[in-house]
Amino acid sequence: MNRVSAAALPVWFWVFVAYLFLPLFVMAAMGFRDSNFIAFPIHQWTARWYGEVLADAEILSALWVSLQVAVYSMVIAVAVGLPMSFLVARTGGVTRALMITVIVLPAFLPVVVSAIAIRMFLGNLGLSTGVAAIAFGHAVGSVPFVVIMILTRLSAMSANMADAARNLGADDIIVMSRIVLPFLAPALFGAVMFCLLLSFEDFVRSFFLGGNDQTFPVLLYARLRFGFDPGLAAISTLVLIASTALGLYAERHIRRRNLGR
Amino acid sequence: MGVSGLAMTRLLVSARGFGPYRNAVDALARRPALRFALIAAIPVGWILIANLAPLVQMVAISFQDRYPVPPDEPTLWTLRHYAAFFDTPHYLSAFVRSFVFATLATLLTLIVVFPVAYYLSKVAPKGRRIRLLLLVIAPFWISEIVRSFAWILMLANRGAVNSFLDLFGFPGLPLDLLYNNISLTIGVLYLTSLYMLLPLYAALEKIDDSVLQAAADLGASPVKRLIRIVLPLSRDGIVGGCTLVFLLVIGLYAMPQLLGGPDDTLFAATIGQVFSRAGDAWPLGSAFSMILIGVALGYVGLFALLFRSRVPRGSA
Structure with missing residues (x-):
């Protein structure tokens, strides 16, 4: 029994890893198929799809929309999440529990519901769909994570640090910019990356809030419903590589910082 | 980081000699309520506008007979959608x-x-x-x-x-x-x-x-x-x-x-x-x-x- 289970666990693990990566490699391979249709096996290979999708104006504009939305929503989410964390850190007991509940609420709602509620709300204010609306929607989804990340780091900070600086004559702005923010830097870095990646991969909020502005996942969805060609596999592969690389870089960076190396 | 950080601190410290900055900082230090309000304004506003308002509005709409309500008609409340x-x-x-x-x-x-x-x-x-x-x-x-x-x-x-x-x-x-x-x-x-x-x-x-x-x-x-x-x-x-x-x-x-x-x-x-x-x-x-x-x-x-x-x- 012992020997069987000792072998079974690694096997299960690597089967799981294969399950995660096999479809991605298959997709990458499909991007090189020399044909207008998607099918296996691949007899002839070509790199032309990669060239074609990178010259496709619709895809490039969708990527540009995605990038804008990612940056705007990240800036909003961090600008809101940072003071929100300070506020929560000052409270305690029931107030704190209540505040955290309300703050993390968007993370627990079905995304479809949250996106539609925001759309109706913005519509009522006379605001239209588009990049700004998507950015707002993404920020609503990101703020809970930003607050949790910053609060976690903040709870590791000793109050003595700020007090010592104050005793030495530092005012609020110096304490904030020279003590608190540098201490929070790893959490802020993590929050920034998290917001960017979360926004970039989102479909539902972008779909309901975008109107005529299509982010990359929305465009891909529309094209997939229309038909498949190897070019879609090519561009998906490129996007996948970019976001995975960014995600892994962030993970490693944060882990290094946390280990104090 | 070290050098620019030091320069930054020097800049901030020299800013203390600057009258309006000093007045503002000191005024803040003397008014804890104002400081708290400055910290709280954005987060509280966000919670109300982004987290709660859309949801509350959705609850309200779910009980209305029609939405948007035509301009010359009264709002009718109903459970018929449920x-x-x-x-x-x-x-x-x-x-x-x-x-x-x-x-x-x-x-x-x-x-x-x-x-x-x-x-x-x-x-x-x-x-x-x-x-x-x-x-x-x-x-x-x-x-x-x-x-x-x-x-x-x-x-x-x-x-x-x-x-x-x-x-x-x-x-x-x-x-x-x-x-x-x-x-x-x-x-x-x-x-x-x-x-x-x-x-x-x-x-x-x-x-x-x-x-x-x-x-x-x-x-x-x-x-x-x-x-x-x-x-x-x-x-x-x-x-x-x-x-x-x-x-x-x-x-x-x-x-x-x-x-x-x-x-x-x-x-x-x-x-x-x-x-x-x-x-x-x-x-x-x-x-x-x-x-x-x-x-x-x-x-x-x-x-x-x-x-x-x-x-x-x-x-x-």
């Missing part, structure tokens, strides 16, 4: 299907991912654990749409799986793998596994190896150790992971449309369809949203209440 849900078998069945599917998907995710998390946190060589964890986390940042597409390529009639089986002269090809519950389950598991993995990993990592060693020394079989020690001690992780996964699946919108069968609409997609109809369907869609939120959160809350660890924190 009644429509219970009166229409089509909606009701999509709702039930969603809950059954989400429950099964959550259980499946737990069963598949638990050994993975256990291997990563307890069995894998210590020096390699982080690298292996990163390996498994890597696909986390890929869009739901891209992942669905990748599985379409795997499972289509002329996809990778069928074409691979064809190499071995497998009979009865092509297998119908796509646009049914098989493809949807495989795709959903792909999406949910990491939401399950991280809480499980965090919980399992905390279990002291010596506890397991002691149980083994006292003659507990691996199965007994799993049931009596590992599962109870990782209960918080299990509850957390299941909650996350369930809420994720119950709200799935795009993947069921890309990978699932045409007749197996899930409730989130039903809500989306109601809203993309003419504008006067908004109250109906709002009522459906409220039903989904209410039942899903109640379900998850009940689950957490039943299974959360009864051992006080810290004594485990």
